[in-house]
Amino acid sequence: DGIEDSKAADDAPLWRRVVDAVPKRLSTLTLTEQRDRMALWQRGIHALPENVDVGTYARHARLLPILRHRGGADCSEQGCDVGKVDYGALTRKLGPDFAEALRENEREHLKDCAKSCEKFYCGAAPSKPWQTRSISMGSVPPEDFAQEFAFPLDLIKVTQEPIVSKEEAARAIALAREENVDINEYTSGKYKLGGDWLAKMDKTRNWFNTQLEENIFPAIAASFPEVVTNVSTLRAHSVAMLKYNATHPRTDVHIDNGVLALTLALSPQTDYEGGGTFFEHLGEDALVEMDAGHATWRPGSVRHGGHRVSSGQRYIIGAFLLLEDRVEHVRRLKNRGAKLRQKGDLNGAIRHFEWALAINGKCATCLKDLSELRSSLADMEPQQRNEHLKEAEAFIRRSLDLLPSDSDALFNLGLVLSKKGDSKGALEAYEASAAVNADDVELLYNLAMKYEEANRKEEGIQAYRKALKAQPSFGKARCNLGAALAESGDLDGALVEFLEAVRYDPSSPTPWQNLAVLYHKQGVSTVQGLAQCASKEAAVEISRTASHALGEADNAWRKVMDLVDDQRTKQETVTRLAQVLQLRGRAVAIEDPAAALPHFLEATQLLPTEPSAWEALAKVYHIVGDEVNSKKAGARLGVLRSLAPQR
Numbered sequence: 001d002g003i004e005d006s007k008a009a010d011d012a013p014l015w016r017r018v019v020d021a022v023p024k025r026l027s028t029l030t031l032t033e034q035r036d037r038m039a040l041w042q043r044g045i046h047a048l049p050e051n052v053d054v055g056t057y058a059r060h061a062r063l064l065p066i067l068r069h070r071g072g073a074d075c076s077e078q079g080c081d082v083g084k085v086d087y088g089a090l091t092r093k094l095g096p097d098f099a100e101a102l103r104e105n106e107r108e109h110l111k112d113c114a115k116s117c118e119k120f121y122c123g124a125a126p127s128k129p130w131q132t133r134s135i136s137m138g139s140v141p142p143e144d145f146a147q148e149f150a151f152p153l154d155l156i157k158v159t160q161e162p163i164v165s166k167e168e169a170a171r172a173i174a175l176a177r178e179e180n181v182d183i184n185e186y187t188s189g190k191y192k193l194g195g196d197w198l199a200k201m202d203k204t205r206n207w208f209n210t211q212l213e214e215n216i217f218p219a220i221a222a223s224f225p226e227v228v229t230n231v232s233t234l235r236a237h238s239v240a241m242l243k244y245n246a247t248h249p250r251t252d253v254h255i256d257n258g259v260l261a262l263t264l265a266l267s268p269q270t271d272y273e274g275g276g277t278f279f280e281h282l283g284e285d286a287l288v289e290m291d292a293g294h295a296t297w298r299p300g301s302v303r304h305g306g307h308r309v310s311s312g313q314r315y316i317i318g319a320f321l322l323l324e325d326r327v328e329h330v331r332r333l334k335n336r337g338a339k340l341r342q343k344g345d346l347n348g349a350i351r352h353f354e355w356a357l358a359i360n361g362k363c364a365t366c367l368k369d370l371s372e373l374r375s376s377l378a379d380m381e382p383q384q385r386n387e388h389l390k391e392a393e394a395f396i397r398r399s400l401d402l403l404p405s406d407s408d409a410l411f412n413l414g415l416v417l418s419k420k421g422d423s424k425g426a427l428e429a430y431e432a433s434a435a436v437n438a439d440d441v442e443l444l445y446n447l448a449m450k451y452e453e454a455n456r457k458e459e460g461i462q463a464y465r466k467a468l469k470a471q472p473s474f475g476k477a478r479c480n481l482g483a484a485l486a487e488s489g490d491l492d493g494a495l496v497e498f499l500e501a502v503r504y505d506p507s508s509p510t511p512w513q514n515l516a517v518l519y520h521k522q523g524v525s526t527v528q529g530l531a532q533c534a535s536k537e538a539a540v541e542i543s544r545t546a547s548h549a550l551g552e553a554d555n556a557w558r559k560v561m562d563l564v565d566d567q568r569t570k571q572e573t574v575t576r577l578a579q580v581l582q583l584r585g586r587a588v589a590i591e592d593p594a595a596a597l598p599h600f601l602e603a604t605q606l607l608p609t610e611p612s613a614w615e616a617l618a619k620v621y622h623i624v625g626d627e628v629n630s631k632k633a634g635a636r637l638g639v640l641r642s643l644a645p646q647r
């Protein structure tokens, strides 16, 4: 193209010197080379061995994880031959129940597809490519049609240009708000979001259907020619508009319930802080940038989530997709297994998960489900506990072998190891899970308890604090934090936590119990100080402090009494309250003995058969000069003593 040899460049024109100043490599990389470099970079390979061709090395690097996991499958630079699923052979091996389960899948599939067309666009638009970039989904193929999706698995598509204009995106939000999207709540695992189903919002759905027809379905069909035979086979189901804000900040890390899934960003990025789509295998903080109108589509089985929004509002539409001419046997078997499990049919559930795994040996969620079930069975069948736990651990380790960064699998490994009594292993698994998914509150709670068990108190306290930062209303974490602080001698810190705990959860007895114990303790140690008092003034000062703490303890024990049901706890609470009343009486008596009487009196009412309560009452009557009542109390004491078994 007329560029000369650089030897003659000294008196070269300015443009020429600029061309020479730019490093050749940047300007000469082809699109394929850039993609190869990107693929290497995504796999964390930032430096190449000397004298290698980037393309060859990139393909090799892409295959490394596959080669690792396929254990002798026929992999070459062209990819891996996963082999077609031979349903005939599987049916001969697994029997007629399996065949019937497959037929049930087909019936379900037909029904779902038909239902989708009642609400969402179904039609034969021509496919139309859209400029997207591709992100690797890692080394594990999609759970269904693993053999159709070609290697390497660069199957997460992100638009380079908005697929919906930002004006249209804003219009969708406005329509949905007219249709009350803001007043509904939507559950994602252990989190809540705002949002609602498009099936219920006619105007918003019409808008979405136009987008499906004109751009989205044609683009998705063009992205996945290996599975989408034709635009007319695409079906949308479970379509929702979701709304994130500071109180409804994030989703669980999860997989979507469809062979393909779509996330369409509607809010401009300037509307919110934090937030965004992430894919777990890339790291929770590696957000996929998507401004209003941008979208990602990908296999549904990729683990992903919506990142925590710290302020503002973020609206998206999420849609799960089916293919009319392909039945997802793995996904459907897993879903039915989950239903059977909910109904308590654990063995039926196990059979379904095993069938799904027989169809796709790399089904990570099948392995996780099987592990969870074995772990439940370990609790239900104590005779086979060890055997079940051994299997549970084996399954979860196989799943982690496929997806080492699966925070749920790491969490489950922690649970299994904890059940096996391996606290150290459990702690390590929880730590690994926290390294991936740092603000999962249940995880942090379990991690904190393991730190405490390991006598790593300070780390335990930190983990409780993190859990509470993510979810301030998490009562059990708050109580444990208070207890840990109290144990470490920080009674003021403990008090703060217990007060918060009863504020968040005033109708649960446990936080009141903690609060009562703490005030009770404070009262006891203050009252002990009275013995050393030289002057009346000092004693009055101390007695007031003690009375205050004991008054709070009194109040808290009464709350506990109202809130607990079982008789034993009630009786224990009554005893504790009577102790507090007597202590309160002792403290109050320093200033005003007569004012102390009602406390001692109530103690005898609470514990009418307890001699020591009557003994104290008799003494106090005597001190205030009421000999009549002192005698009566004394008489009662005498009767109780005579009834008591002689020791």
Ligand SMILES: O=C(O)CCC(=O)C(=O)O
Pocket: 251, 256, 261, 262, 263, 264, 276, 277, 278, 304, 305, 306, 307, 316, 317, 318, 319
């Ligand atoms: O908010 C996001 O980016 C993710 C939402 C999501 O999980 C989905 O659309 O399925």
Ligand SMILES: [Fe+2]
Pocket: 254, 255, 256, 304, 305, 318
């Ligand atoms: Fe999702």
